Amino acid sequence: MAADAVTTAFFTHPLGDGAVLMPRTAQIAEAYHAVLVANNERLARWEPWAVAVPEPDGTREFLEQAAHGWLAGTQLPVAIGVAVPGGGYRIVGSLGLRIGRTESRAELGYWIDADHEGRGLVRRGAEVLIEHAFGPLGMDRVELTAEVGNLRSRALAERLGFTEVGVEPAAIVFPTGSRDRVRYALTAADWRAARP
Known part of the structure; x- marks a missing residue:
């Protein structure tokens, strides 16, 4: 099995076409x-956290912190997996919510493997997280x-x-200088109004 695949997952949520979300x-x-x-x-073109190539220990620590955030109710971190022949899933991306209960809002983040762009995986995964944010989480x-x-990402x-x-001027700091960041928002009322 490929290095970017997992043989089992404790929990999965289907996205269709053999794709799933997993913790x-x-x-x-x-x-x-x-x-x-x-x-x-x-x-690294878009995210300062990706400028340095990660070390395995750093990745493991990041994932452990995400799991602690899940247990604390401050994060909803998931990976996107696609089924591989013989069983298991290839990891192809990431989504997450940072949850601010006192402000009743969450922040959505995502990225996808270059070979899986344009397949609707991030959109479908984001829809699941948004629905959860406005449903059980009550954001x-x-x-x-x-x-x-x-x-x-903007599209x-x-x-x-x-x-x-x-637009927030110079809000993202890269080693080569600051860049502007655009902020988007979606309310529960607008989400519900747009759903069938």
């Missing part, structure tokens, strides 16, 4: 690290941000029904 925990550290490294250069608002030049935000609420 983003240390159980999938090796596979998650492999796909993260494979996409590092591409992700009033979900936000997301993107570097202003990240047109794919996805708009397809999901988010509204651009402003």
Whole structure:
């Protein structure tokens, strides 16, 4: 089995076409690290956290912190997996919610493997997390941000029904300098109004 695949997952949520969401925990550290490294250069164009190539121990620690956040109710971290022949899943991306209960809002984040862009996996996964945010979590608002030049991420935000609420000048700090960040928001009322 490939290095970016996991043989079992404690829990999965189907996305269709053999794709699933699974908990983003240390159980999938090796596979998650492999796909993260494979996409590092591409992700570093948009995300300061990806500028340095991650070390395996750093990835495992990041996943352990995400799992603790899940247990504490401050995060909902999931990975996207696609079924592979012979069983198991290949990790191809990541989604997550940072949950602010006192503000009744969550922030959505995501990335996808270059070979799996344009297949609707992030959109379908994001819809699951947004529905959970406005349903069981009882949030009033979900936000997301993107570097202003990240047109794919911005287009996805708009397809999901988010509204651009402003540009934050020099809000993302890279080693080469600061860049502007655009913020999007989606309210529970707007989400419900747009659903069939």
